[in-house]
Amino acid sequence: MHELTLLAAEAQVDILSDALIELEALSVSVEDFDADTEREEALWGEPGMPVEREAWERSTVKSLFPNEAQALEAVTLILAQDWATDIHVQGIQEVEDQDWVRLTQSQFAPVPVTDDFWIVPTWHEVPAQAKTVIRLDPGLAFGTGTHPTTRMCLKWIARHPEALQGQRVLDYGCGSGILAIGAALHGAAAVDAVDIDPAAVESTLANAEVNLKNVDVKLNTGLPDLVGEAQAAYPVVLANILATPLKLLSPLLSGHVAPGGHIVMAGILARQEAELKEAYAAVGLQLSVADEDDGWILMTATRKSGGA
Structure with missing residues (x-):
């Protein structure tokens, strides 16, 4: 197998990637040419919202x-095309044949949530100390337990079985369905798991x-x-998304929290604490920081039994 490396301007990346696929490349990946230098750039966007730049x-x-x-x-x-005048060849080199499946699997080890609650890929043995286990392999949907936001939500679930026992939960x-599964393993009687991405729904089911x-x-x-408009139906609402959609969804999510019920939210950076508190105070919930991990925070609130 051989790897072809090209340098392209931002505007050429899409057409170049499409051309390589048309020419039967086995795979195409795009990286920042200036990574690890002062010119390095971070490109990212909120789920469900367009990113400002694609490359x-x-x-x-x-x-x-x-x-x-x-x-x-x-x-x-490719170099014979009119649009390729600013594309430069960096090299062609042989790539050593490897067991790519095994190499990928080796990067994902069992993840402890608590001392006895673990997320374990299917190709690993379950650790002896694990009493509660989620078997989960990396896939297309977000949530494998390795990210701080997911771990914090799962910790909250593990530490609050009394809030879940026999209750209805909204994820x-x-x-990937990891929080819904965690809630079920800790006593929830019913879980509604919803996502805007059909692939996530399929992943949760699997x-x-x-x-x-x-x-x-x-x-x-x-x-x-599936759950419709807010109707204050759930004793526990879980939402591991990101700060911007959590703010936009504040009327909907808060409305799904039943009197005496809990809302548990992650995907929030520590510097975004104040804006989330303000958004949810406006809809009757007083958020507080329940956990923090690597710059991310877990925010929770309990609706008063008498109403908002």
């Missing part, structure tokens, strides 16, 4: 081909099938219209 000002585009001849043919055809923005075979829980999954 870096100077982007490294790498593609894999089965052999050197195909890589040479592909770059020759809004379910991703992961629940693996983890909840012997658990008596009613699990409903689907798009957000």
Whole structure:
């Protein structure tokens, strides 16, 4: 296998990537050419919202081909195009054959949430100290337990079984379904897990099938219209998204919290604490920071039994 490396301007990345795929590249990846320098840039966006830019000002585009001849043919055809005048070849090099599946799997080890609550990939043995286990492999949907936001939500679940026992739970923005599964394993009688991404709904269903075979829980999954408008129906509402959508959804999410119920939110940076408190105070919930991990915070609130 051979790797073709090209340098492209931001405006050329999409057309170049499409051309490489058309020329039967096995894979195409894009990196910041200026990574680890003073010119390095961070590109990111909130879920469900368009990113400001799709590539870096100077982007490294790498593609894999089965052999050197195909890589040479592909770059020759690309450089002959009118739009490719500013694309520069960085090199073609042989890539050592590896067991890519095993290499990828080696990067994901069991993750402890608490001393006896673990997330364990299916190819790993369950640690001896693990009494409660979620079997979860990295996939298309967000939430494998490795990120601080997910771990903090799961810790809250593990430490508050009395809030979950026999109760109905809403997991809004379910991703992989890890929080819904965690709630079910800690005593929830019913869980509604919703996400705007159909792939996340499919992932939740698949992961629940693996983890909840012997658990008596009613699990409903689907798009957000599954739970409809806010109706104060849930003793526990979980939402591990990001700060901007959490603010926009404040009327909806707060409205789903039943009297005496809890809301548990993550995806919030420590510097965003005040703006989240302000947004939820306006809809009758007094948020406080319940946990912090690596610059991220977990925010929770309890609705007064008498109302907002």
